[in-house]
Amino acid sequence: xxxxxxxxxxxxxxxxxxxxxxxxxxxxxxxxxxxxxxxxxxxxxxxxxxxxxxxxxxxxxxxxxxxxxxxxxxxxxxxxxxxxxxxxxxxxxxxxxxxxxxxxxxxxxxxxxxxxxxxxxxxxxxxxxxxxxxxxxxxxxxxxxxxxxxxxxx
Amino acid sequence: xxxxxxxxxxxxxxxxxxxxxxxxxxxxxxxxxxxxxxxxxxxxxxxxxxxxxxxxxxxxxxxxxxxxxxxxxxxxxxxxxxxxxxxxxxxxxxxxxxxxxxxxxxxxxxxxxxxxxxxxxxxxxxxxxxxxxxxxxxxxxxxxxxxxxxxxxxxxxxxxxxxxxxxxxxxxxxxxxxxxxxxxxxxxxxxxxxxxxxxxxxxxxxxxxxxxxxxxxxxxxxxxxxxxxxxxxxxxxxxxxxxxxxxxxxxxxxxxxxxxxxxxxxxxxxxxxxxxxxxxxxxxxxxxxxxxxxxxxxxxxxxxxxxxxxxxxxxxxxxxxxxxxxxxxxxxxxxxxxxxxxxxxxxxxxxxxxxxxxxxxxxxxxxxxxxxxxxxxxxxxxxxxxxxxxxxxxxxxxxxxxxxxxxxxxxxxxxxxxxxxxxxxxxxxxx
Numbered sequence: 201x202x203x204x205x206x207x208x209x210x211x212x213x214x215x216x217x218x219x220x221x222x223x224x225x226x227x228x229x230x231x232x233x234x235x236x237x238x239x240x241x242x243x244x245x246x247x248x249x250x251x252x253x254x255x256x257x258x259x260x261x262x263x264x265x266x267x268x269x270x271x272x273x274x275x276x277x278x279x280x281x282x283x284x285x286x287x288x289x290x291x292x293x294x295x296x297x298x299x300x301x302x303x304x305x306x307x308x309x310x311x312x313x314x315x316x317x318x319x320x321x322x323x324x325x326x327x328x329x330x331x332x333x334x335x336x337x338x339x340x341x342x343x344x345x346x347x348x349x350x351x352x353x354x
Numbered sequence: 355x356x357x358x359x360x361x362x363x364x365x366x367x368x369x370x371x372x373x374x375x376x377x378x379x380x381x382x383x384x385x386x387x388x389x390x391x392x393x394x395x396x397x398x399x400x401x402x403x404x405x406x407x408x409x410x411x412x413x414x415x416x417x418x419x420x421x422x423x424x425x426x427x428x429x430x431x432x433x434x435x436x437x438x439x440x441x442x443x444x445x446x447x448x449x450x451x452x453x454x455x456x457x458x459x460x461x462x463x464x465x466x467x468x469x470x471x472x473x474x475x476x477x478x479x480x481x482x483x484x485x486x487x488x489x490x491x492x493x494x495x496x497x498x499x500x501x502x503x504x505x506x507x508x509x510x511x512x513x514x515x516x517x518x519x520x521x522x523x524x525x526x527x528x529x530x531x532x533x534x535x536x537x538x539x540x541x542x543x544x545x546x547x548x549x550x551x552x553x554x555x556x557x558x559x560x561x562x563x564x565x566x567x568x569x570x571x572x573x574x575x576x577x578x579x580x581x582x583x584x585x586x587x588x589x590x591x592x593x594x595x596x597x598x599x600x601x602x603x604x605x606x607x608x609x610x611x612x613x614x615x616x617x618x619x620x621x622x623x624x625x626x627x628x629x630x631x632x633x634x635x636x637x638x639x640x641x642x643x644x645x646x647x648x649x650x651x652x653x654x655x656x657x658x659x660x661x662x663x664x665x666x667x668x669x670x671x672x673x674x675x676x677x678x679x680x681x682x683x684x685x686x687x688x689x690x691x692x693x694x695x696x697x698x699x700x701x702x703x704x705x706x707x708x709x710x711x712x713x714x715x716x717x718x719x720x721x722x723x724x725x726x727x728x729x730x731x732x733x734x735x736x737x738x739x740x741x742x743x744x745x746x747x748x749x750x751x752x753x754x755x756x757x758x759x760x761x762x763x764x765x766x767x768x769x770x771x772x773x774x775x776x777x778x779x780x781x782x783x784x785x
Contacts, residue, residue: 292691294605298645
């Protein structure tokens with residue numbers, strides 16, 4: 201218990217130390233950031249990349265959008281983005297975790313190819329565990345086969 | 355565990371010699387049905403037990419209802435009734451049970467009454483010959499011990515008939531979902547008894563797997579930030595969360611030597627790694643420019659079945675771990691996943707995506723024949739072999755909510771495992 205308390209205290213101290221330089225931000229974008237940065241974060245997170253069933257290649261229609269995200273991430277070097285790969289409900293859970301990872305990794309690699317510092321990116325798969333839309337049928341499935349972009353620090 | 359051990363020692367075994375050699379071939383294609391009658395439990399000749407005796411009888415009946423090759427004789431069809439003048443030959447009237455079509459008769463005798471702390475004797479006979487299949491006395495039985503007595507007796511009976519009694523000694527680990535990205539691990543006997551939750555951590559748990567020694571359950575754990583290998587230790591009752599570089603931890607499975615294989619990131623595609631005994635990467639078991647996940651092993655650890663996208667869509671493959679040769683197992687369908695290798699290494703069970711949902715198939719590795727063993731409705735997924743290579747547990751939405759069901763390598767009617775409220779998935783047997 202003592203050890204956990206010590207670790208917790210250390211983590212808090214480190215977090216406080218970095219607090220001035222970089223804000224942890226799964227949270228809403230506060231008033232203490234510039235309107236330009238706020239707009240950049242919105243642009244990075246709002247648009248998603250969607251995939252065909254059982255595919256993880258980036259369709260050409262999303263390449264311009266990813267270039268826009270890449271430019272913003274490069275411009276704001278304190279920004280850190282988590283790319284979250286997701287699948288629809290039809291596949292099985294373990295395979296979908298792997299497929300979601302490939303989807304997240306596809307966007308990650310594309311952004312790196314466009315010059316983004318890999319240190320500003322992280323990738324994770326949620327498989328089919330975190331649907332954007334509930335329900336069955338292609339209209340729901342097509343919205344769930346996606347990459348989400350979340351700014352986790354700025 | 356200690357209690358079970360002491361109980362086993364106390365279990366005085368009397369004359370277990372089987373005079374008769376009745377065997378049920380549950381593995382062959384022509385599995386036969388055996389009719390079994392339960393004589394009324396007695397405390398003395400013609401005196402029916404009404405306390406623990408009746409309760410034990412009900413538990414044994416419930417247990418035996420899970421064996422698809424056993425048909426229980428309706429007591430009303432036994433002329434003269436099931437209350438007997440004795441509990442072993444020559445005071446047993448086998449004729450009345452033969453006339454009712456019974457092949458096996460089970461007697462239950464409480465020599466000192468059936469209330470408080472008492473001994474009980476259970477015997478099984480072949481009605482045709484009067485030969486004893488086996489008999490056991492369970493001393494110092496209380497009402498709390500009855501489920502364990504029922505399980506031990508049914509396990510012994512199953513072993514006498516088929517050669518393997520592991521079904522009643524096994525425990526299923528499974529996941530129960532409580533919301534989006536929220537699920538924990540539970541345990542339950544295949545008969546629905548001893549239901550209990552073993553993890554209580556935020557995030558999603560998937561793919562539990564037992565260690566061969568029954569001490570650990572490993573699983574994938576996902577929270578919003580990371581994947582990790584979860585390890586539950588039955589000794590400490592604690593959960594350890596072990597992250598890996600690359601943030602990918604999918605489908606762990608134990609090998610017979612208590613080492614874990616799991617799909618992790620190798621910087622590109624998920625790769626199946628073998629971990630050492632302290633859960634560090636030891637070596638690669640399978641990799642390539644494709645997804646390779648969901649390893650599963652036979653009980654000798656010589657073969658590994660897994661899912662791979664090397665041919666486009668996901669298919670099942672088998673790797674000979676001695677020679678390194680990889681062969682394709684699933685030859686039909688475009689989406690085959692969730693392989694589980696039978697402990698004897700002869701069958702691979704897996705799920706296939708169809709137009710009507712997922713269905714369970716079995717591929718016989720000896721004959722090369724594929725057979726569908728589940729037919730929905732809904733979706734049937736995540737099949738898992740019991741240690742006897744006969745029973746198969748799987749998750750299904752056939753009754754709406756997702757639940758755990760049991761079938762066998764031959765298919766047949768699926769029986770639901772009671773798991774309480776909430777969607778249940780990923781059934782995995784202890785060995």
